[in-house]
Amino acid sequence: MRTHDSVSILIFNITRQCFVLVKQFRPAVYMCELERHNPEVFQVKDMNDCCYPRDLLPASVGVTYELCAGIVDNPELSLAETACKEILEECGYNVPVANLRKISSYRSGVGVTGSKQTLFYAEVKDSMKTDIGGGKAEEGELIEVVEIPLEDAFNFSFDENLPKTMGVMFGFMWFQNNVAPLLPQKIKTNKITPIP
Numbered sequence: 001m002r003t004h005d006s007v008s009i010l011i012f013n014i015t016r017q018c019f020v021l022v023k024q025f026r027p028a029v030y031m032c033e034l035e036r037h038n039p040e041v042f043q044v045k046d047m048n049d050c051c052y053p054r055d056l057l058p059a060s061v062g063v064t065y066e067l068c069a070g071i072v073d074n075p076e077l078s079l080a081e082t083a084c085k086e087i088l089e090e091c092g093y094n095v096p097v098a099n100l101r102k103i104s105s106y107r108s109g110v111g112v113t114g115s116k117q118t119l120f121y122a123e124v125k126d127s128m129k130t131d132i133g134g135g136k137a138e139e140g141e142l143i144e145v146v147e148i149p150l151e152d153a154f155n156f157s158f159d160e161n162l163p164k165t166m167g168v169m170f171g172f173m174w175f176q177n178n179v180a181p182l183l184p185q186k187i188k189t190n191k192i193t194p195i196p
C-alpha cells in the first residue's frame with residue numbers, strides 16, 4: 001500500500017494549561033471493534049454468505065483521541081508549513097511557522113504502510129484562536145477539538161477506556177521530560193502513575 005507521509009503536532013495551550021487534541025471517527029477502528037463483537041460475520045469464505053452483525057455498535061466505538069495531524073500532499077509546502085495549516089484547519093489556532101519546534105520523525109505504520117510521520121510541538125495562546133477548527137467538511141472531515149488539562153494528562157494517557165494513538169502517549173511523555181521541568185512549579189504536571 002502506498003500512502004502519504006504525514007505530520008502531527010503536540011499542541012499545548014499556555015493560556016489555559018491544557019493539551020489540545022482532536023477526536024474523530026476512524027472507520028478502521030470501528031471495523032476492528034465490530035469484528036471483535038461479531039467474529040462470525042467476518043469468518044465467512046464467500047461474501048454472499050455474509051450475515052448482518054447481530055451486535056451493532058454505536059459509532060462512538062470508532063472515535064479516537066489523536067494528535068492534530070495531516071498527510072503531506074502539497075509539495076509546495078514545507079513540513080512545518082503543512083503542520084501550521086493542519087493546526088488552523090483542525091484546531092483553529094493561527095500559529096506562525098517559526099513557533100513550531102520539531103520533536104522528531106518515525107515510521108507511523110511499519111506493518112502496512114511504512115510511511116514517515118514528523119512530530120512537532122506548538123505552544124498556543126487563546127489569542128491565537130481565529131477559527132473554530134473542526135477540519136475541512138468538504139473533504140469529509142468531522143473533527144472535535146478537545147482539551148486535556150495538564151494535571152489530567154497522565155491519567156488520561158493510561159486510561160485504556162479512552163482510545164487514543166501512540167502519538168498522544170508519546171507526546172505527553174515528551175512534554176513531561178522536556179517542557180514540564182521549565183514550567184513554574186505550581187503548574188507542574190502529575191507524575192506518571194507506575195504500572196502495577
Ligand SMILES: Nc1nc(=O)c2ncn([C@@H]3O[C@H](COP(=O)(O)OP(=O)(O)O[C@H]4O[C@H](CO)[C@@H](O)[C@H](O)[C@H]4O)[C@@H](O)[C@H]3O)c2[nH]1
Pocket residue numbers: 006007008065066067068069070071108117139140141165166167168
Ligand atoms: N490525527 C492523527 N493523530 C495521531 O496521533 C496520529 N498518529 C498517526 N496518525 C496517522 O497520520 C496520518 C495522517 O493523519 P490524518 O488522517 O489526520 O490526515 P489528514 O490529512 O488530516 O486527513 C486525511 O484523512 C482524513 C480522514 O481519513 C480525510 O477525511 C482527509 O480528507 C484526508 O486528508 C494517518 O495515516 C494517521 O493514521 C495520526 N493521525
Ligand SMILES: [Mg+2]
Pocket residue numbers: 068069070071090
Ligand atoms: Mg488530520
